Amino acid sequence: KAGVTQTPRYLIKTRGQQVTLSCSPISGHRSVSWYQQTPGQGLQFLFEYFSETQRNKGNFPGRFSGRQFSNSRSEMNVSTLELGDSALYLCASSLAYTAGANVLTFGAGSRLTVL
């Protein structure tokens, strides 16, 4: 079955712009998590959605937002881009939102460069 699909794979934006990244989870997976990966900070948790509801949120400013649709697809948005937002954004899906069930399957990521 198809894996986690993230689009676009690469994008370049300038400071002050906004960006929307998309994630299609594995069929049947209802939980979607987003992570930011940078060389300096490693993998930082952004947020997790389950059944269209945000269940968990990391320590990121309000410029970072997300949502999940009824078909479990998710989008994240970053507004007023800053140079420090340059990163690989990883989406991961899992079957459910319960302890021990968070076996995440990751997509290949969206590489955002902010100039």
Place this chain on the structure above:
Amino acid sequence: AQSVTQPDIHITVSEGASLELRCNYSYGATPYLFWYVQSPGQGLQLLLKYFSGDTLVQGIKGFEAEFKRSQSSFNLRKPSVHWSDAAEYFCAVEMGMEYGNKLVFGAGTILRVKS
């Protein structure tokens, strides 16, 4: 604070040699434990996981890991490394419900394999 420590940023081993990547965590209870691998330009792939039971777990690609409660460790091992194992390896810990079942990643260990 809850944390995951991978003390080795880089490790270089010769092809055919054995490998051990270290992971220590700080968490009051027994967490769920994972090892992921990331090849350049790719997302993360699950190598193995520990939920309960036998403390020695087997994973894909010939990897195994041992959970040691007394040392709060979950070290990854492979008896004979192949050149294709060169990648970055992440230890991850799922914290409990009190932390929203959040998955916390270590900073990663980059493995280089020399021929």
